[in-house]
Amino acid sequence: MLHLLRQGASRLETIAVAPDWAPPADALWIDLESPSREEELAVEQALGLDLPTREEMAQIEPSSRLYQEGGATFLTASLLARSDGEHPAATPVTFVLTGELLVTIRYDHLKAFEAFAQSALQNGKPTCGGEALMGLLEAVVERLASVLERGSARVQASSNAIFDRPRGAAFEPLLTGLSRTQSITAMAQISLISLGRLASFAMLADEIGGAPARKAHLHSIQHDVQSLTEHSGHLGTHISFLLDAALGLINIEQNNIMKVFSLATVILMPPTLVGAIYGMNFVHMPELSWKLGYPMALGLMVVSGLGPALWFKRRGWF
Known part of the structure; x- marks a missing residue:
């Protein structure tokens, strides 16, 4: 599926591409969501780029995730997906910044992308691919912050339930909830670490490093990522303590x-x-x-x- 955001558009277009397809001149963002091989080839031919496959995106070495090729900057990060569902996961997402155009490749639904698209349509921004990248990164960070805030609230509720529980009350729901929160927190931390590396490398792109406003925006995003990474670490430590405390009370x-x-x-x-x-x-x-x-x-x-x-x-x- 291919989504297209055009400058000044009132909606995000979902289009079908032909082998000879070319992006319109006012295109800002091309979002490939679970694309078919035909869609990948059409976009590659239109842009003259070699887009990474799903298998290549899943590789964890930095040289395969962060690189410049053919005048474009390729940035791949592991982002938290389906955090509200039964099976959250860290899914690889690639951002390709080429001139005034941003291309994203993903194989999972991400609420941060949806929130950015709605915000961009309402505010009339961004005006170029570099601004689209900044807006997407900011939306992803805000989404991770919301996930960690909900996790903190659940951990505090679990803490109260563990130490104020009546004698003989069941521990199983508490342990299950804490384990799930620990899993989501760990994946959020992985996403934040991945975003930190991505932001550092993105500074090398001319579209970012050569624009003082975007460079300052990226520094702000890096600061937020660092703060959230530390917060997720403290939250994970608190969860580990509560799990140990719950198991200790069970033994008692x-x-x-x-x-x-x-x-x-x-x-x-x-x-x-x-x-x-x-x-x-x-x-x-x-x-x-x-x-x-x-x-x-x-x-x-x-x-x-x-x-x-x-x-x-x-x-x-x-």
Whole structure:
């Protein structure tokens, strides 16, 4: 699918391309969302560029993600996608800046791109590919900030639930929620680190480094990325602490349960021993023919059970 943003347009166009397709002169941004091979070839032929394939975008070495070729600057970052869904993921996205045109290649739906398109149509900006790149990066950073803010709120709620929970309440929902938040936070941090590298390399592009306003804008984005990266690191540390605390409380509750069974076993052992002794049917057992033998045996069982119980009580074990 190919989306096209033109200067001064009132909507984002979704177009079909032919092999001899050429972008209009007022095109600012070409967005290839899950493109077919035919669409990739048509755009490559129109721009005279060799666009990276999905497999090439997935490579993690910097030389395959950040480079200049054919007069264009290629920037690939791993961005968080589907953060509100059941299966969030870090998906590679390539930004190609060539002259006054920006080309993006992605294979997942990104809300940041949608938000940027709406903002660009409402405000009448950008006016060139360099400004489109700045606007997209800013939208991505804002989206990641929102994800981390929601994650912080969930972590605080989980913290309150863990330490204020009533005895015996289930831990499973808390652990599941924390694990999911940890996963999203880790992927957001990966995205931020990737964006930091992208922003540093983007400064080499003439469309960015040669324009003081865009250069200052990119410095501002870098500062935001750095701040969010530190925040995500602190958030991840907090989540790890809460997971350890929850597991520690689970162990304490399990130990308390086992302590009850252990104390019950120890308390019942002496009465059981007495009952076992007087349950033996030997002929020469004086108490068997004694009139008070049965009450004596019962009393001995009670006393032998109360003794350990009172001793445990005095030690504060229950």
